[in-house]
Amino acid sequence: MGEVIVITSGKGGVGKTTTTANIGTALALEGKSVVMVDADIGLRNLDVVLGLENRIVYDLVDVVEGTCRLKQALVRDKRFDKMYLMPAAQTRDKNAVSPEQMQKLCNDLKEQFDFVLIDSPAGIEHGFKNAVAGADRAIVVTVPEVSAVRDADRIIGMLATNDLSNPLLIINRLRVDLVKRGDMMNIDDTNEILGIDLLGVVPDDENIVISTNRGEPVVIDEDTMAGRAFRNIAKRLLGEDIPIMDLDEEDTFLDKIKRLLGMDKNKKH
Amino acid sequence: MISLFKFFSKDENKSKDIAKERLKLVLTHDRANVSPKYLDMMKDDIIKVMSSYMEIEEEGIDINLTRVANDDDTYTSTLVANIPIKKMKNIGKNNG
Numbered sequence: 001m002g003e004v005i006v007i008t009s010g011k012g013g014v015g016k017t018t019t020t021a022n023i024g025t026a027l028a029l030e031g032k033s034v035v036m037v038d039a040d041i042g043l044r045n046l047d048v049v050l051g052l053e054n055r056i057v058y059d060l061v062d063v064v065e066g067t068c069r070l071k072q073a074l075v076r077d078k079r080f081d082k083m084y085l086m087p088a089a090q091t092r093d094k095n096a097v098s099p100e101q102m103q104k105l106c107n108d109l110k111e112q113f114d115f116v117l118i119d120s121p122a123g124i125e126h127g128f129k130n131a132v133a134g135a136d137r138a139i140v141v142t143v144p145e146v147s148a149v150r151d152a153d154r155i156i157g158m159l160a161t162n163d164l165s166n167p168l169l170i171i172n173r174l175r176v177d178l179v180k181r182g183d184m185m186n187i188d189d190t191n192e193i194l195g196i197d198l199l200g201v202v203p204d205d206e207n208i209v210i211s212t213n214r215g216e217p218v219v220i221d222e223d224t225m226a227g228r229a230f231r232n233i234a235k236r237l238l239g240e241d242i243p244i245m246d247l248d249e250e251d252t253f254l255d256k257i258k259r260l261l262g263m264d265k266n267k268k269h
Numbered sequence: 270m271i272s273l274f275k276f277f278s279k280d281e282n283k284s285k286d287i288a289k290e291r292l293k294l295v296l297t298h299d300r301a302n303v304s305p306k307y308l309d310m311m312k313d314d315i316i317k318v319m320s321s322y323m324e325i326e327e328e329g330i331d332i333n334l335t336r337v338a339n340d341d342d343t344y345t346s347t348l349v350a351n352i353p354i355k356k357m358k359n360i361g362k363n364n365g
């Protein structure tokens with residue numbers, strides 16, 4: 001029996017789909033069987049991030065309405081052994097599915113897979129309720145900015161009322177240069193405010209854009225910072241004890257000397 | 270020496286600290302909104318304390334967290350309470 005994990009955020013565009021695709025791929029690289037469910041009905045994107053958009057025949061709504069069998073809607077990713085996508089319907093709206101139907105779908109999927117990852121839509125409405133309906137655990141993605149952290153806090157409260165009271169936090173798009181000069185909240189700041197366990201920190205990395213262009217999740221490339229961060233996150237989910245990457249917030253002594261001598265290229269004006 | 274020390278210490282007024290303070294305030298309010306239970310518990314305790322000093326009209330009580338604007342365009346989360354008093358209790362009078 002597998003585990004159903006929902007990836008959610010409240011605020012849109014903070015990296016839920018990117019996170020789902022990369023954790024899913026990393027778990028598959030670790031030899032686990034994984035299915036990623038796109039719960040963003042009407043605005044599906046997980047298919048293009050994974051590069052599987054041309055292989056979709058049926059979708060999630062077809063399954064819950066009985067138009068096809070569960071197996072027929074699953075898109076197998078040929079690059080990996082046991083990795084599948086359950087695409088969202090693109091031409092329907094989110095009311096086409098009920099939380100009860102999602103719960104049944106999740107239960108059916110976790111009989112067959114080690115991990116069922118649900119990519120939640122933004123917002124706190126019907127789509128969110130569908131996405132969390134069948135989940136055993138939740139991951140909250142945020143970026144270290146005021147509005148995203150505020151929405152994450154709201155979502156953490158809503159998860160608790162949906163029996164998902166110990167969500168794990170991913171801080172995405174952290175910029176070390178901004179953190180160093182005190183212009184972005186660091187890991188401790190964000191943690192202190194949200195007060196939930198930290199699963200991982202993903203740096204802002206242009207390789208995400210490049211890999212999304214290609215339809216190949218960034219974890220495939222071990223040389224990228226973001227790729228390494230997502231691999232570590234997957235390993236932590238599997239119970240490995242891997243320290244959060246160390247980001248030195250304080251300027252080093254050398255930085256200070258450079259600044260004193262006017263040699264710092266990141267100097268504020 | 271002091272100014273040199275200051276140079277090597279952290280900058281004052283980093284924007285991330287401002288962000289953090291603003292978030293803490295706004296979340297005080299958001300969280301109270303998410304859980305009306307929290308406000309109810311507090312209301313009960315306030316009634317308990319006040320009742321030892323005065324008779325209050327429990328049905329007329331109105332307690333809310335709101336944001337009050339400061340002169341410098343910031344906000345402070347503020348507890349605003351309207352508590353109708355029936356009469357003061359006759360304790361502690363002429364004792365000091």
Ligand SMILES: Nc1ncnc2c1ncn2[C@@H]1O[C@H](COP(=O)(O)OP(=O)(O)OP(=O)(O)O)[C@@H](O)[C@H]1O
Pocket residue numbers: 009011012013014015016017018019040045120121122172173174202203204205206208209212226
């Ligand atoms: N760590 C990162 N570094 C750089 N770019 C990133 C990073 N994470 C996400 N992005 C970019 O941010 C954008 C939004 O990401 P994504 O689609 O994953 O967010 P989302 O939360 O799923 O959005 P929505 O709420 O619309 O579903 C994308 O263009 C993605 O490439």
Ligand SMILES: [Mg+2]
Pocket residue numbers: 016017018040045119120121
């Ligand atoms: Mg998305």
